[in-house]
Amino acid sequence: MKLRLPAPSLRAQLLLIAVGGFVVGHMLNWMLASGLRHLHGGYHLFMPVSVLTFLALLATVAWLAARVTRPLQRLTESADRFSGVEPLQPLEPEGPPDMRRAIEAFNGLSQRISDLLGEKDQMLGALGHDLRTPLASMKIRAAGMRPVEERTALFSTVDGMERMIDDILTLARTGRSAEPVTQVDVRALVLGIVGEFTAQGATVELEPGQDIIWPLRPDLLTRAVRNLVDNAVRYAGGARLSLAADGQCLVILVDDDGPGLPEDQLEHVLRPFSRLDQSRNRATGGAGLGLAIAMSIARLHGGNVELRNRAAGGLAAALRLARAPPGET
DSSP states (O other), X not given: OOOOOOOOOHHHHHHHHHHHHHHHHHHHHHHHHHHHHTTTTTOTTHHHHHHHHHHHHHHHHHHHHHHHHHHHHHHHHHHHHOOSSSOOOOOOOOSSHHHHHHHHHHHHHHHHHHHHHHHHHHHHHHHHHHHHHHHHHHHHHHTTOSSHHHHHHHHHHHHHHHHHHHHHXXXXXXXXXXXXXXXXXXXXXXXXXXXXXXXXXXXXXXXOOOOOEEEEOHHHHHHHHHHHHHHHHHHHSXXXXXXXXXXXXXXXXXXXXXXXXXXXXXXXXXXXXXXXXXXXXXXXXXXXXXXXXXXXXXXXXXXEEEEEEOTTSSEEEEEEEESSOTTOO
């Protein structure tokens, strides 16, 4: 019967590495001292043996260090790649027993998170369908209402509720978007958005510049930029857009000449349902989800949204996107 010894724990291996490093250091110090002392004393055979011993100890310490750090590095890289968009491939447990248990626990945790996110998407899809059905029924019933003013007011209310439901579902599903990443002409995409607003009579313009091709999800980015421009048009009457890229980061800047925001509210308004006007009235800005949706889309692309008050007056909203969105290769 073959006797199988238990593998040392992570703590034991780290202790062994520390002891090995201490021994190797003292061995090297002793070798140098002995070599210098007996350089002309006839002990020439002792030096090769000492050098071989030192190299063996050094190789042992290096092997132990790699055995501990390699699985830890793989675990760290896998945790950094996990975005929730797609399930992670389980890691193969390796290394000391403590590290194996940590990898197995991480595999189980990532799978449970993916399952919960999948259940959330199914629930939101069913919820959106169930909410839209009675709203559509209300529209049909309201079609024959009299007087016309009441019918128009009811239609407006139902339309606002439908847009709010759409915003909520968009915000909840952004992190699990099924839209693939493609190479997109960002200038052409932004020009399309500018054309939408100018056709409605808004003063929106894009500064001239070079074309920029960037890997992103075009439908989601369109939604994010449209929300930022709509915010500028709603509160400032117009917007100026500009594009910049440095190879690793794309910046879409939306400037306006409005009143700006209080400094202590610049981060607050990026949170869901956060508004300076608490009425949630669509005529004065909606439910407070536009900027939150833009932030969520930016984070999905490895970036963020930054707001700042311009020195000349007005607000500047910078939508930043990384070159490679998390989880994409």
